[in-house]
Amino acid sequence: MTDVKKLVEEYGDQIIKNRRYLHAHPELSFQETNTAAWIRDHLTKAGIELMPGITGNSTVGFLKGSQPGPSIGLRADFDALGLTETNDLPYKSTNPGVMHACGHDAHASILMAVAETLARHRELVRGTVYFVFEQGEEFLPGGAQQLVKDGIMDHIDYMFAIHVNASAPLGQIDIHDGVRFAAVGTYDFKIRGKGGHGGFPHKANNPIFAASELVNDIALIPALKCDPLANCTVSVSYLHCGVEGVANVIPETVSMGGCVRVLDTDLRQSVMEEIERLGNSICAAHQCEVKTTMVYGYPACKNDASCVSIMQDAAGAIGITVIDCPPSLGAEDFGYFSEQKPAAVAWFGMGDPTGTHELTPHHNPKFYLYDEKGLPLALEYMLSVYLKAANTL
Numbered sequence: 001m002t003d004v005k006k007l008v009e010e011y012g013d014q015i016i017k018n019r020r021y022l023h024a025h026p027e028l029s030f031q032e033t034n035t036a037a038w039i040r041d042h043l044t045k046a047g048i049e050l051m052p053g054i055t056g057n058s059t060v061g062f063l064k065g066s067q068p069g070p071s072i073g074l075r076a077d078f079d080a081l082g083l084t085e086t087n088d089l090p091y092k093s094t095n096p097g098v099m100h101a102c103g104h105d106a107h108a109s110i111l112m113a114v115a116e117t118l119a120r121h122r123e124l125v126r127g128t129v130y131f132v133f134e135q136g137e138e139f140l141p142g143g144a145q146q147l148v149k150d151g152i153m154d155h156i157d158y159m160f161a162i163h164v165n166a167s168a169p170l171g172q173i174d175i176h177d178g179v180r181f182a183a184v185g186t187y188d189f190k191i192r193g194k195g196g197h198g199g200f201p202h203k204a205n206n207p208i209f210a211a212s213e214l215v216n217d218i219a220l221i222p223a224l225k226c227d228p229l230a231n232c233t234v235s236v237s238y239l240h241c242g243v244e245g246v247a248n249v250i251p252e253t254v255s256m257g258g259c260v261r262v263l264d265t266d267l268r269q270s271v272m273e274e275i276e277r278l279g280n281s282i283c284a285a286h287q288c289e290v291k292t293t294m295v296y297g298y299p300a301c302k303n304d305a306s307c308v309s310i311m312q313d314a315a316g317a318i319g320i321t322v323i324d325c326p327p328s329l330g331a332e333d334f335g336y337f338s339e340q341k342p343a344a345v346a347w348f349g350m351g352d353p354t355g356t357h358e359l360t361p362h363h364n365p366k367f368y369l370y371d372e373k374g375l376p377l378a379l380e381y382m383l384s385v386y387l388k389a390a391n392t393l
């Protein structure tokens with residue numbers, strides 16, 4: 001049995017220093033050039049080969065073991081968000097208006113620690129381990145899709161990841177066997193009627209009436225077009241028309257749009273097609289022109305049973321409480337990987353269990369991770385997950 005705790009001790013507080021360095025230097029999705037350079041530099045110095053053909057800021061390192069075994073991918077994203085940190089911490093963001101408020105700085109430092117530890121202890125690697133550093137998770141189209149197009153899932157048999165959770169205390173993970181997050185899509189309609197004078201509606205063609213019909217019919221899709229046992233929501237998120245306070249002008253155009261979230265990727269397809277069909281037919285009935293933009297975002301994120309049981313067992317073995325969290329209509333582009341190969345992602349509690357710092361939501365200017373205890377435990381956990389997977393899959 002490998003003494004994982006000893007490996008964590010050997011790595012020391014570098015994991016905390018690395019996370020705090022990344023936290024102080026956040027970069028927006030798809031603009032993470034300095035972070036990518038930091039990752040490549042660290043991997044190279046550790047003697048880890050970089051996979052050729054990976055585009056953008058995403059970076060994949062790999063280590064081959066001397067013994068046969070599975071090809072296992074471990075994934076970390078590393079982009080930050082456009083908000084201003086209000087924490088007063090010595091390592092707070094130094095990039096105005098940009099903040100690591102989802103913990104992707106922690107993901108990168110944890111995966112780097114796993115990579116550097118395994119590079120020093122290659123005897124622990126069976127088969128090949130891939131360290132997948134993914135750009136742009138927060139922003140459509142997401143970095144995972146491009147990594148799949150670049151062919152990484154042709155090499156990787158199983159993929160694992162954790163996402164830190166600042167809203168849950170350290171010492172617990174939640175993981176769900178099956179679909180965990182929704183498939184997402186967005187729609188946008190630019191509707192054109194004919195503007196005119198409020199006193200002569202018959203000489204104009206008011207596009208607001210097409211839009212208002214669309215609002216109602218789109219909202220009815222989950223009730224009328226989806227199995228009542230399916231999980232689907234369709235939002236109307238914006239509707240812009242006319243000029244505030246100008247009552248005697250019939251507007252020429254309306255723009256409206258919103259999003260679709262559904263736990264079944266195939267159902268998303270039919271819901272999106274129905275929205276498009278309604279846009280075309282209702283606008284045609286009102287003799288309006290419509291320009292429609294439908295964007296298919298992340299697919300549903302589905303955890304594989306065998307990967308889930310590895311992540312559950314690894315947690316239990318080091319005293320982490322495992323919670324089964326029901327699916328939600330949030331989204332995670334890890335779904336692009338789990339569409340291809342068995343994969344699982346767990347939510348790793350990293351809030352302060354002592355109560356000194358409040359548990360914070362993600363994407364919040366006060367987002368806080370209890371990193372001094374949390375990161376070493378996360379390293380212990382991910383090493384345990386890897387070793388369990390490499391020895392059993």
Ligand SMILES: [Zn+2]
Pocket residue numbers: 101102138362363
């Ligand atoms: Zn996020």
Ligand SMILES: [Zn+2]
Pocket residue numbers: 102103104137163
């Ligand atoms: Zn995130």
